[in-house]
Amino acid sequence: MTGDSPYLFYQSRNPRPYLDRGEGIYLYDESGKRYIDGSSGAMVSNIGHSNPRVLAKMKAQMDKATFGYRLHFRTHPSEDLAAKTVSMCPQGLDRVFFVSGGSEAVESAVKLARQYAVATGQGTRYRVISRFPSYHGCTFGALDLTGYEPLRAPFAPMMEGMPKITAPTTYLDRDTLTEEERGFRYAELLREQIEEAGPETVLAFLMEPVGGASTGALVAPDSYYQRTREICEEYGVLLIYDEVMTGAGRTGKFLAAEHWGITPDIVALSKGFGAGYAPLGAIVASSRIVEPVLDAGGFQHGFTYAGNPLACSAGLAVLEELEEQNLIENAARMGDVLKARLEGLMSRYQFIGDVRGKGLLLAFELVADRSTMEPLPRELNAYTRLVEIAYEQGLIIYSRRTRGGYEGDHFLICPPLIVTKAQIEEIMNLLEASLSRFA
Numbered sequence: 460m461t462g463d464s465p466y467l468f469y470q471s472r473n474p475r476p477y478l479d480r481g482e483g484i485y486l487y488d489e490s491g492k493r494y495i496d497g498s499s500g501a502m503v504s505n506i507g508h509s510n511p512r513v514l515a516k517m518k519a520q521m522d523k524a525t526f527g528y529r530l531h532f533r534t535h536p537s538e539d540l541a542a543k544t545v546s547m548c549p550q551g552l553d554r555v556f557f558v559s560g561g562s563e564a565v566e567s568a569v570k571l572a573r574q575y576a577v578a579t580g581q582g583t584r585y586r587v588i589s590r591f592p593s594y595h596g597c598t599f600g601a602l603d604l605t606g607y608e609p610l611r612a613p614f615a616p617m618m619e620g621m622p623k624i625t626a627p628t629t630y631l632d633r634d635t636l637t638e639e640e641r642g643f644r645y646a647e648l649l650r651e652q653i654e655e656a657g658p659e660t661v662l663a664f665l666m667e668p669v670g671g672a673s674t675g676a677l678v679a680p681d682s683y684y685q686r687t688r689e690i691c692e693e694y695g696v697l698l699i700y701d702e703v704m705t706g707a708g709r710t711g712k713f714l715a716a717e718h719w720g721i722t723p724d725i726v727a728l729s730k731g732f733g734a735g736y737a738p739l740g741a742i743v744a745s746s747r748i749v750e751p752v753l754d755a756g757g758f759q760h761g762f763t764y765a766g767n768p769l770a771c772s773a774g775l776a777v778l779e780e781l782e783e784q785n786l787i788e789n790a791a792r793m794g795d796v797l798k799a800r801l802e803g804l805m806s807r808y809q810f811i812g813d814v815r816g817k818g819l820l821l822a823f824e825l826v827a828d829r830s831t832m833e834p835l836p837r838e839l840n841a842y843t844r845l846v847e848i849a850y851e852q853g854l855i856i857y858s859r860r861t862r863g864g865y866e867g868d869h870f871l872i873c874p875p876l877i878v879t880k881a882q883i884e885e886i887m888n889l890l891e892a893s894l895s896r897f898a
């Protein structure tokens with residue numbers, strides 16, 4: 460099927476059919492087989508496939524100009540998208556910088572933070588503390604901030620080795636501490652790391668508010684969000700939220716940060732922001748950070764495709780669709796329905812150890828023993844086996860085996876935010892059939 464293709468991609472080891480077309484939450488291969496896109500690809504296709512408004516808006520832009528370099532022209536799509544983005548973010552996040560993907564967004568956020576420090580006489584600050592496990596991207600800068608051993612290992616000697624603290628993964632200390640105590644305890648790791656590194660060297664703390672591929676929709680105790688924000692303020696450390704996966708409505712708010720009333724200093728967006736219609740990402744920051752950088756001569760950073768009018772026209776239509784179809788509210792409501800249905804599986808399948816997440820960023824984890832949360836043996840390859848069984852049945856889900864911090868097979872169930880109750884039943888029927896075959 461694909462063995463003769465020169466395209467270096469996973470297909471060579473794991474043949475997949477050719478994609479033909481998409482419609483709503485469904486994808487079709489060239490044989491006509493239908494799949495439910497139960498993970499929105501890689502948590503990207505938030506408004507579903509072939510959305511007519513987005514396609515029309517992109518077509519209209521294509522008929523005018525597909526590219527105009529940002530130093531040569533202003534464009535309406537980029538300025539309109541920036542204004543729309545700010546209007547949907549919490550107050551205080553009022554400046555936008557465009558990029559073409561998540562890794563670029565994370566690196567841009569970090570570079571903006573660093574330039575802010577330099578511009579405000581804090582040039583000794585350069586360390587960015589992140590967490591283990593975590594995922595922030597594959598380019599060198601983002602990878603150095605990523606806590607996922609298999610991706611880091613080959614490149615370890617080539618990276619600075621930025622400090623990392625343990626994320627409050629679901630299982631750690633849950634039998635001995637209350638939720639609130641767990642949150643405080645894991646937040647204190649940030650303070651300890653700042654002290655150890657030397658507070659005058661610490662630039663920023665970077666975290667995913669709800670874990671994605673790294674931890675399978677891990678949500679920290681509420682107290683963790685508040686306390687980490689306080690610690691950052693205490694030490695003058697900038698707080699960067701990586702909302703590449705959680706942003707643009709996936710968790711039932713435009714930013715996941717809103718669930719805890721947190722306004723980070725800088726936020727990274729991608730995935731659902733372009734929703735699969737164009738490679739698009741952004742950082743959103745407060746003027747407090749941006750103004751000193753502009754006063755000092757401007758942001759010494761930028762990518763050729765940044766803010767191009769075609770991608771921005773897609774992004775603008777995506778945000779309009781989110782707003783006008785109330786898709787963020789739908790993510791919250793359907794997320795509750797889907798989560799309850801997933802939790803219902805736990806009485807039938809003892810090997811489901813945990814169901815977690817927010818909105819439509821949901822996951823379950825498979826374990827050998829629920830009482831001890833012992834993981835399934837690695838050799839079982841549960842995380843690939845269940846995905847393959849589901850794929851055969853026509854259900855696409857996303858899985859990883861977390862390594863680092865703790866080990867476990869988790870499965871993300873993250874349909875597009877347009878999903879209906881009836882479609883959730885379709886997903887559950889296929890998932891149950893897959894779990895029965897897996898058992």
Ligand code: PLP
Pocket residue numbers: 501560561562563565594595596597667671672701702703704729730
């Ligand atoms: N940050 C998070 C939280 C992600 O989930 C991802 C991708 O999965 C990235 C960054 C990197 O995004 P990209 O693959 O678009 O570079």
